[in-house]
Amino acid sequence: MLEAPxxxxxxxxxxxxxxxxxxxxxxxxxxxxxxxxRSGLIVGLxxxxxxxxxxxxxxxxxxxxxxxxxxxxxxxxxxVVGIILAASRRFSEVGVALRDWPTLRSMIIxxxxxxxxxxxxxxxxxxxxxxxxxxxxxxxxxxNVAIGMLLLGERQNRLQWLAIAVAxxxxxxxxxxxxxxxxxxxxLALSFGAYGYFRKTAKVSSAPGLFxxxxxxxxVAVAYLAFIFIRDGGVGLHADPGHxxxxxxxxxxxxLPLLMFAYAVQRxxxxxxxxxxxxxxxxxxxxxxxxxxxxxxxxQLLSFGLIWLSLAVYSADSxxxxxRTG
Numbered sequence: 001m002l003e004a005p006x007x008x009x010x011x012x013x014x015x016x017x018x019x020x021x022x023x024x025x026x027x028x029x030x031x032x033x034x035x036x037x038r039s040g041l042i043v044g045l046x047x048x049x050x051x052x053x054x055x056x057x058x059x060x061x062x063x064x065x066x067x068x069x070x071x072x073x074x075x076x077x078x079x080v081v082g083i084i085l086a087a088s089r090r091f092s093e094v095g096v097a098l099r100d101w102p103t104l105r106s107m108i109i110x111x112x113x114x115x116x117x118x119x120x121x122x123x124x125x126x127x128x129x130x131x132x133x134x135x136x137x138x139x140x141x142x143x144n145v146a147i148g149m150l151l152l153g154e155r156q157n158r159l160q161w162l163a164i165a166v167a168x169x170x171x172x173x174x175x176x177x178x179x180x181x182x183x184x185x186x187x188l189a190l191s192f193g194a195y196g197y198f199r200k201t202a203k204v205s206s207a208p209g210l211f212x213x214x215x216x217x218x219x220v221a222v223a224y225l226a227f228i229f230i231r232d233g234g235v236g237l238h239a240d241p242g243h244x245x246x247x248x249x250x251x252x253x254x255x256l257p258l259l260m261f262a263y264a265v266q267r268x269x270x271x272x273x274x275x276x277x278x279x280x281x282x283x284x285x286x287x288x289x290x291x292x293x294x295x296x297x298x299x300q301l302l303s304f305g306l307i308w309l310s311l312a313v314y315s316a317d318s319x320x321x322x323x324r325t326g
Contacts, residue, residue, distance in 0.1 A: 040267025044276050047260035052283025054253055058125040059292070061246050064237050066123040068228065069250070071221035073118065076251030078214040081207055084255065093208035094215075106202035107209065111216040113195040117188060124184045131294045134284035135174060136188030138307045141277070142167045142314065143193035151197065163314035170306035177299030206262045210255065274315060 061069050085091050097103050124133040142164055148154040156164070174182045202209060229235055237243045265273055285304070288294040 036267045040264045041272070043260045044264030044268060044273065045279070047257045047264060048276050048279040049283070050253065050257045050260075052280040053287075055125045055130055055284055055287055056291075057246060057249060057253055058122050061243065062126040064243065064247075066119055066126055067224060069122050069247075070115065070118045071224045072247045073250040073254060074115075074214050074217045074221040075225075076248060077254040078211065078218060078251075080251035080255040081211045081214065084207055084259070085211060088207075090208060093204060094211055097202070097204040097208060097212050100203070103202045103204060104212075106198045107204070107212045108216055110195050110198040110202065110209075111213040113191050113198065114213055115217050115220075117191040117195060120184065120187050120191065124188075128292065128294055129184050130284055130292055131288035131296060131300070132174075132178065132182055132184045133188055134281040134288060135182065135304065135307065136185035137192075137281035137284070138278070138304070138311065139167055139171065139185065140189045140192055141274075142310065143189040144196060145314075147193050147197050157317070159313055159317040163310045163317070166306055166310035166313065170303045170310060173299060173306065174303035177297055177303055206258050207255075210258060278311060 058069060064072075085094065097107060121133055124130060145154075145156065145160065145164060149156065171182065171186070174185065199209065204212065238247065264276075289296055
């Protein structure tokens with residue numbers, strides 16, 4: 001459940017996390033042995049590393065096309081998560097979600113937002129715009145703050161307002177740097193922020209939730225693949241063993257980081273998770289300017305510097321206001 005706003009507390013927990021929302025995050029993790037915290041940190045790092053390097057997989061599949069990649073990703077994720085749910089005997093949670101209309105309604109909306117987010121990100125990688133995409137995920141935490149203010153009536157303190165103001169300036173400077181409105185960055189940040197809001201209202205945990213979301217997307221994915229197979233007179237690059245292996249990797253590449261995230265968040269302070277979340281866009285930023293050779297000018301670099309300053313201010317405020325127990 002979403003937390004009620006309060007002017008006396010630090011940033012709400014669901015705002016600190018700009019990663020995939022999870023209903024188990026509604027409760028702060030209880031005090032755990034040092035071994036649990038260590039394993040949580042290791043799993044969390046692996047999770048964000050996988051998310052950070054996922055653009056390499058999309059880049060390797062760019063000949064297939066972004067829409068086809070998302071369609072294949074939907075089907076592969078559904079299969080992988082279905083196997084996990086069957087092995088853990090948790091399919092009953094899927095049934096509960098499908099029978100509850102308010103939950104299903106939220107899941108349908110979150111499915112549309114997730115599909116749009118996936119499509120925009122894959123297209124950005126294919127189009128040589130990973131740098132702008134990474135900027136979008138850097139501003140995503142502050143978009144979550146804005147959603148909390150507009151939709152949940154949450155109040156921010158002076159440091160949080162300062163972080164938001166610096167981020168707005170960074171977005172304007174980024175627009176000057178690339179010569180247009182950074183629609184990829186804004187689209188990714190807004191779609192994922194909205195996804196987080198609706199996903200948070202759905203009373204279903206991560207793995208069953210992802211199964212329902214991909215189940216909702218399945219008819220469109222199958223219809224699109226059938227269309228291109230008929231249009232092209234065959235399965236095309238799906239018949240190539242190398243491409244097929246990469247396409248099959250989309251399932252575990254989507255599902256496993258999500259499950260790792262759920263494991264880590266139960267064992268770490270949310271402030272720690274909040275720090276780890278910047279690892280993925282940082283990796284994407286480095287991939288863009290080194291491996292993918294995307295150009296970056298001084299104005300763009302200034303915008304990134306400002307957004308990093310904004311996140312530092314916001315994260316410092318979150319750290320200072322963290323619970324002192326546990």
